[in-house]
Amino acid sequence: MELAIRRQLVPRLIGAVPRAGWVALAALGLVAFVILPALHLLAPAGSRLHVSAYVITVGGKIMCYAIVAVALDLIWGYGGILSLGHGLFFALGGYAFGMYLMRSIGREGVYQADLPDFMVFLDWKSLPWYWRGTDHAPWAFLLVVAVPALLALVFGLFAFRSRIRGVYFSIITQALTFAAMLFFFRNETGFGGNNGFTDFKRIMGFSVTAPSTRVVLFVLTAAMLAATLVATRYLVRSKFGRILTAIRDSESRVMFLGYDPLPYKLFAWTVSAVLCAVAGALYVPQVGIINPSEMSPGNSIEIAIWVAVGGRGTLVGAVVGAALVNLAKSWFTAAFPEYWLFFLGLLFILVTRFMPEGVVGLGRRLLGGRPA
Amino acid sequence: MSAARLSPGGGGSVLESASMVHVAERGVLDATHRVILYLEGITVSFDGFRALNQLTLYVEKGELRCVIGPNGAGKTTMMDVITGKTRPESGTAFFGQTMDLTRMSEAEIAHAGIGRKFQKPTVFERHTVFENLELALKADRRVRASLFARLRDDARDRIAEMLRFIRLAEEADRPAGLLSHGQKQWLEIGMLLVQEPQLLLLDEPVAGMSDDETERTAELIASLAGKHSVVVVEHDMEFIARLGGKVTVLDEGAVLAEGTLQAVQDDPRVVEVYLGR
Numbered sequence: 001m002e003l004a005i006r007r008q009l010v011p012r013l014i015g016a017v018p019r020a021g022w023v024a025l026a027a028l029g030l031v032a033f034v035i036l037p038a039l040h041l042l043a044p045a046g047s048r049l050h051v052s053a054y055v056i057t058v059g060g061k062i063m064c065y066a067i068v069a070v071a072l073d074l075i076w077g078y079g080g081i082l083s084l085g086h087g088l089f090f091a092l093g094g095y096a097f098g099m100y101l102m103r104s105i106g107r108e109g110v111y112q113a114d115l116p117d118f119m120v121f122l123d124w125k126s127l128p129w130y131w132r133g134t135d136h137a138p139w140a141f142l143l144v145v146a147v148p149a150l151l152a153l154v155f156g157l158f159a160f161r162s163r164i165r166g167v168y169f170s171i172i173t174q175a176l177t178f179a180a181m182l183f184f185f186r187n188e189t190g191f192g193g194n195n196g197f198t199d200f201k202r203i204m205g206f207s208v209t210a211p212s213t214r215v216v217l218f219v220l221t222a223a224m225l226a227a228t229l230v231a232t233r234y235l236v237r238s239k240f241g242r243i244l245t246a247i248r249d250s251e252s253r254v255m256f257l258g259y260d261p262l263p264y265k266l267f268a269w270t271v272s273a274v275l276c277a278v279a280g281a282l283y284v285p286q287v288g289i290i291n292p293s294e295m296s297p298g299n300s301i302e303i304a305i306w307v308a309v310g311g312r313g314t315l316v317g318a319v320v321g322a323a324l325v326n327l328a329k330s331w332f333t334a335a336f337p338e339y340w341l342f343f344l345g346l347l348f349i350l351v352t353r354f355m356p357e358g359v360v361g362l363g364r365r366l367l368g369g370r371p372a
Numbered sequence: 373m374s375a376a377r378l379s380p381g382g383g384g385s386v387l388e389s390a391s392m393v394h395v396a397e398r399g400v401l402d403a404t405h406r407v408i409l410y411l412e413g414i415t416v417s418f419d420g421f422r423a424l425n426q427l428t429l430y431v432e433k434g435e436l437r438c439v440i441g442p443n444g445a446g447k448t449t450m451m452d453v454i455t456g457k458t459r460p461e462s463g464t465a466f467f468g469q470t471m472d473l474t475r476m477s478e479a480e481i482a483h484a485g486i487g488r489k490f491q492k493p494t495v496f497e498r499h500t501v502f503e504n505l506e507l508a509l510k511a512d513r514r515v516r517a518s519l520f521a522r523l524r525d526d527a528r529d530r531i532a533e534m535l536r537f538i539r540l541a542e543e544a545d546r547p548a549g550l551l552s553h554g555q556k557q558w559l560e561i562g563m564l565l566v567q568e569p570q571l572l573l574l575d576e577p578v579a580g581m582s583d584d585e586t587e588r589t590a591e592l593i594a595s596l597a598g599k600h601s602v603v604v605v606e607h608d609m610e611f612i613a614r615l616g617g618k619v620t621v622l623d624e625g626a627v628l629a630e631g632t633l634q635a636v637q638d639d640p641r642v643v644e645v646y647l648g649r
Binding site: 243256267 | 457483498518
């Protein structure tokens with residue numbers, strides 16, 4: 001039985017994504033795995049074909065955001081659970097991997113000590129217990145997944161068991177990420193205070209700023225985004241996904257059919273949190289810094305706006321929304337830095353008022369397709 | 373647990389039912405005493421208003437029972453107690469000999485074999501008619517199973533059969549939200565039936581239906597009796613007359629009269645309750 005399931009899983013994963021989706025993924029793969037890396041590494045710096053390190057970094061960053069957006073779409077679009085604290089799981093993944101990057105600096109820091117600089121600055125003599133083992137990459141990978149998963153599991157268990165829903169749930173997630181931000185801001189908690197972690201030197205022995213390292217991280221991020229899309233697509237197309245949307249639309253009906261909604265919500269919620277954490281871990285070495293501002297409530301609200309702009313409950317819309325809003329942000333914050341938040345607010349109002357199904361929904365309507 | 377209750381079959385004493393060893397297997401219906409549902413001395417109050425007042429009611433296996441009563445008599449509250457939505461302040465509610473409904477969650481009760489149709493039809497409007505039945509179909513309700521679930525041919529056949537039975541075969545692939553009111557009512561009944569419940573609770577199943585639809589629904593429900601126990605709450609006397617079966621009249625949260633429709637209609641207290649206001 002188990003074996004049969006496993007043997008079937010690959011064809012079923014393949015079957016979960018429509019043909020157009022595979023074509024799009026293949027195109028994305030071609031661009032992300034071959035064309036961009038080649039143009040960055042091989043084309044000479046002066047040539048018109050050269051892709052700059054800036055493009056690679058921004059591209060990698062946006063793909064990390066896209067993974068987070070897809071993760072939020074899974075629980076919001078399909079489960080009806082709006083988290084306004086998903087930045088927390090992203091930041092926790094980032095911090096967990098950041099610990100490894102900090103330890104990899106070794107004695108190359110400003111103080112040339114065994115301990116990370118900020119600990120020397122605080123006059124600490126030894127590593128706190130929770131830093132133990134973080135110089136080993138496998139342990140860091142485990143932390144990236146396990147810590148956010150555990151937090152999501154415990155938080156979700158209490159919240160869903162108490163049948164906290166809708167706006168109340170959203171407000172509590174805001175409070176959660178805000179509380180975590182205050183916790184990480186403090187110097188004595190051992191996460192570098194408001195500066196967080198930065199000045200990374202090496203990752204798995206390779207220089208973090210070397211072009212080839214950047215390209216590898218970029219490719220890994222693209223692969224993770226593709227895997228996230230396929231896996232979430234499988235989830236929402238499975239019977240699990242149909243039950244999840246049924247809970248979203250009529251939770252009491254689901255209960256009277258004999259399903260306990262709690263494990264369904266909890267599973268989707270925890271998967272979503274882990275996806276965010278992995279995205280955070282990929283983000284930190286590419287951007288070169290993680291600090292508590294990633295946990296600010298505003299950041300998490302922005303994630304919800306990406307999903308709303310792209311189109312809730314479509315998965316691919318989350319990617320589109322994350323890309324569009326962040327590209328707009330890059331341009332806007334350079335051109336009119338002080339108006340970005342107003343623009344973002346306006347965008348949210350306009351989208352919810354005039355494009356309730358986001359860009360993807362609009363596109364589908366224009367093409368005459370049936371809404372999903 | 374079961375020893376604390378009088379055996380309602382009439383003959384059994386407290387001692388006897390205690391000595392009969394009921395292996396209290398969780399979630400398995402034990403209706404060896406012919407009675408499938410026991411409500412005894414149930415009281416529920418909302419802000420001082422007694423929605424149910426010492427209600428005692430038994431439903432037998434395979435029985436078709438109609439519950440009538442004026443507005444506010446406690447009909448829907450009774451269903452809420454049976455399905456775990458409302459907890460009684462006092463009294464006992466047992467499903468079969470062993471299952472204490474007051475200690476089970478809504479999902480556990482549904483899983484044990486009590487299906488409920490709400491007053492307002494509640495189907496999953498964005499799922500197709502077929503998917504609505506698929507989700508309702510009796511199957512493993514755990515997350516793990518749902519992740520790898522695949523519809524077997526026998527399940528597909530069962531759904532197809534139900535689609536014909538509730539006359540929605542043509543609509544199988546349409547979103548349930550597009551169905552007419554009467555069709556939604558049927559779909560909901562179909563969703564109950566594919567759960568293979570022992571006890572069906574139908575709250576005003578013909579509300580808002582045309583005469584033709586009402587008649588077909590009466591046929592459908594009447595055909596269920598025997599295989600399932602059915603409790604119907606309804607206002608429509610003509611519909612109840614067509615169903616046959618025993619009638620229980622509720623008033624102010626308690627049983628006012630019980631018997632054939634003719635008998636309760638002739639009962640002066642019932643006449644008073646219905647006409648006296």
